Amino acid sequence: MNNPTRQPPQRMIQLGKVHGAFGVRGEVKLESFTEPRSAIFRYQPWVLRDARGTERTLEGARGRETPKGIVATLPGVEDRDGAEATRGLEIWVAREALPPPQPGEYYWVDLEGLAVRNTDGSDFGVVSHLFSTGANDVLVAQGERERMIPFLVPDYIVSVDFDAGVVTVDWDPEF
Template identity: 70%
Template sequence: MNDTQRRILLGRVVGAFGVRGQVKIESWTEPREAIFRYQPWTLRDPQGAERELQGARGRETGKHLVATFPGIEDRDAVEALRGTEIFVPRSALPPPKAGEFYWVDLEGLRVLNVDGADYGTVSHLFSTGANDVLVARGERERLIPFVEPDFVKSVDFDAGTILVDWDADF
């Protein structure tokens, strides 16, 4: 799927804030409030129904962002959105800086170790707080700390590979 068709999950609605229709959002952008720069959003509710939303505004609070959505004016309407995922097209995101990657761009790349062993492809990445972890799925699943240059030696988008220094027995 090319970048104009590929959608990126940027966050989700986690609940209501107050009684006037404000929405608590969990954002996975860096910084968190950058999610408001990438609109329109495609909202997908837990049942799979989708709709487009333009004009969301918000501010940062402690743990979440608090947003207002056009047309959402009371707590009940917000509660109906709980669990709704927020997507944008990959093409809406700016190019990453040199030496940086969007996790979604790493998904599907082949993972090879320095000895030539093929660990399969990148399924996804997740954060542990201490470091990010690359999940490679091949003949089995491997969790590889995404720590450059200690374990991740190189990322080659042209070749479609990630070279890692990770023992085959781990």
Template identity: 70%
Template sequence: MKDTERRILLGRVAGAFGVRGELKLESWTEPRSAIFRYQPWILRSPSGQESTLSGVRGRDSGKHLVATFPGIEDRDTVEAMRGTEIFVARSALPPPRPDEYYWVDLEGLDVRTVEGVSLGQVSHLFSTGANDVLVARGDRERMIPFVLPDFVRSVDFEANLVVVDWDPEF
């Protein structure tokens, strides 16, 4: 899928907030309120139906992100939206700073050791709290701390390659 068509999952509807149609959101942006900067949203309901939405407003209430969707004014409508995923087009995100990466941009890159041994491709990444972890799938799955330059030596998008300092037997 081209970058302009690629979708990034930014969050989901967690439920209702009050009785006037406001929604509680989970956001995976940093900071979490940054989710409101990236619009239009592509909403995918738990049943798989999709729609596009612009003009979402929101605030951080401390415990929750609270949003107002245009045209949503009652709690029952919001409760029916529980679990709806919030996507944006990859092109809606700003370019990352040097030595920073959107995880989705790394997915699918080849992973090789500094010695040239193939470990497969980047399947996904996840956070442990202490550091991020790159998951490479090839002949088997390997979890490599995404720590520059200790374990991840380089990322080269033109070569479609991540070079890691990692023992292939580990």
């Protein structure tokens, strides 16, 4: 039976990771994927996810940028042992908590699942994921085979059409 009040699952995006204790007062070192790095504290509540996939929601994290990276105070973490217990937790937030991207910018999570076609109409499948090489980002299209396409606009990424659900690429289907 169809339940009309059921909400679709929220899209989540990973914003960081806890790397362990910082000092003896319960502070933790964070890796932040936001730009600037300290912007991670703007997007709350956080969903903390461990390696087994267990999640808990946390609100009220505070922090600061130091020469050694981001340092945070998490509610309920009072000492070094508590801070060490958070090591390895991933920090996720609902996609809706993030501001809309600027024109010509995209959140990777928004591209995942879009169809990928080249300028001649060849179907390359869908966007599986993206990753960074340091030199540039790479779009991974998964279809009859996997293709890795540099995310360089307009060289290889011709257009992104969210309404049509298509990323158009200038890429040889044989490559």
